[in-house]
Amino acid sequence: MAVLFSPFTLRDVTFKNRIAVSPMSQYRAAGGHANDWHTVHLGRFALGGAGLVYAEATAVEADGRRTHGDLGLWDDAQVAGLQPITAFLEREGAVPGIQLGHAGRKASERRPWHGETPVDAEDEAERDEAPWTAIAPSAVPYADGWPTPAEMTEDDIARVVAAFGDAARRSAEAGFKVIEVYAAHGFLVHQFLSPIANRREDRWGGSMENRRRFAVEVARSIRRHWPERYPLAFRLSATDWVDGGIEVEETVDVAAALKAEGVDMIDCSSGGIGGQGDRNRPRRMTLAQGFQVPFAARVRDGADMAAMAVGFLWDAKVCEDLLAAGQADMVALARELLDNPNWPQHAAAELGLNGDFGLWPIESGWWLQKRDRLSRKLGLR
Numbered sequence: 001m002a003v004l005f006s007p008f009t010l011r012d013v014t015f016k017n018r019i020a021v022s023p024m025s026q027y028r029a030a031g032g033h034a035n036d037w038h039t040v041h042l043g044r045f046a047l048g049g050a051g052l053v054y055a056e057a058t059a060v061e062a063d064g065r066r067t068h069g070d071l072g073l074w075d076d077a078q079v080a081g082l083q084p085i086t087a088f089l090e091r092e093g094a095v096p097g098i099q100l101g102h103a104g105r106k107a108s109e110r111r112p113w114h115g116e117t118p119v120d121a122e123d124e125a126e127r128d129e130a131p132w133t134a135i136a137p138s139a140v141p142y143a144d145g146w147p148t149p150a151e152m153t154e155d156d157i158a159r160v161v162a163a164f165g166d167a168a169r170r171s172a173e174a175g176f177k178v179i180e181v182y183a184a185h186g187f188l189v190h191q192f193l194s195p196i197a198n199r200r201e202d203r204w205g206g207s208m209e210n211r212r213r214f215a216v217e218v219a220r221s222i223r224r225h226w227p228e229r230y231p232l233a234f235r236l237s238a239t240d241w242v243d244g245g246i247e248v249e250e251t252v253d254v255a256a257a258l259k260a261e262g263v264d265m266i267d268c269s270s271g272g273i274g275g276q277g278d279r280n281r282p283r284r285m286t287l288a289q290g291f292q293v294p295f296a297a298r299v300r301d302g303a304d305m306a307a308m309a310v311g312f313l314w315d316a317k318v319c320e321d322l323l324a325a326g327q328a329d330m331v332a333l334a335r336e337l338l339d340n341p342n343w344p345q346h347a348a349a350e351l352g353l354n355g356d357f358g359l360w361p362i363e364s365g366w367w368l369q370k371r372d373r374l375s376r377k378l379g380l381r
């Protein structure tokens, strides 16, 4: 039995396999509301056989959106658009998860294909998309040419922490069974964690205990509103890949502190904090298949909690081997699944399962098996 296709349980939620669809922003929402695009985008991954399907980064307040197209859960009215999506995912055997976040100093950004640069008057003229002022732990811009964010006051901090809790309540109402907090890639929670973005001298900055206070408060706020029986995960940038930034050892401590607040799993990514002037990849960052897997292994061992490996994973055997070696409990894939939403079905075949196409929805599997039998009989393939 392949580990990749063995069930995994966190709290009262069981995933039928270890494959998660990594959160992927679509920038297709209007006013934060989900629509048919999100249903089809996410639904195809459930049909493709993933055990956990994460909806994209979803803003807990309107100004916490990265772009005008981000999903949101800052308003009760945004729940209804998500309900048919979670119902469909569950009916088709996938656990629906959502990533909750706040962009902090990376808010008011253009969509990737519009340049991933700050929104300005041009966007307002062309698309009626006006810029807004971002907030952050410190008044330090993300990169050269970016506006200086407003330093968050104690009231701002309390408001955003509470907004995470309210969004968690709405996530449950929308039918999600897993929440992942977006505490990576240079967004607000990561901005508090990293000394590159956090220059505060009060109880929210300085020592690691202070810098992680915001993440801990967010976890507490969510746990107050999120059912005990459902898992809570955090996506962390295990390292900033920048001297003076977060290193993996610190991430293990953050994970342990979050575990004490009822966090069940860490999704181990890296990078994105900026602070080097330009937006180029940090020089220390070397890309390779599964290059972030060692971070998952380190967190899993060091904090004694479940870990998800992500990033440059596409090979079924590599995923199987890393799970079998105990480096992670789940794997998350993004671009490979965009290329082939049926990747889990093919991965199962590659690992010697699914020979009868039995893991496919019967509406596909029945035909694929019939074609397979016929083409073999005729010696066609």
Ligand SMILES: Cc1cc2nc3c(=O)[nH]c(=O)nc-3n(C[C@H](O)[C@H](O)[C@H](O)COP(=O)(O)O)c2cc1C
Residues within 6 Å of the ligand: 022, 023, 024, 025, 026, 056, 057, 099, 182, 184, 185, 235, 269, 310, 311, 312, 313, 332, 333, 334, 335, 336
């Ligand atoms: C279209 C797209 C949108 C993404 N949006 C998010 C997001 O909303 N939240 C997040 O944590 N990561 C996001 N990412 C990063 C992925 O979740 C993933 O960590 C990254 O792509 C590496 O995995 P991969 O090599 O399998 O693509 C996005 C990636 C892609 C390709």
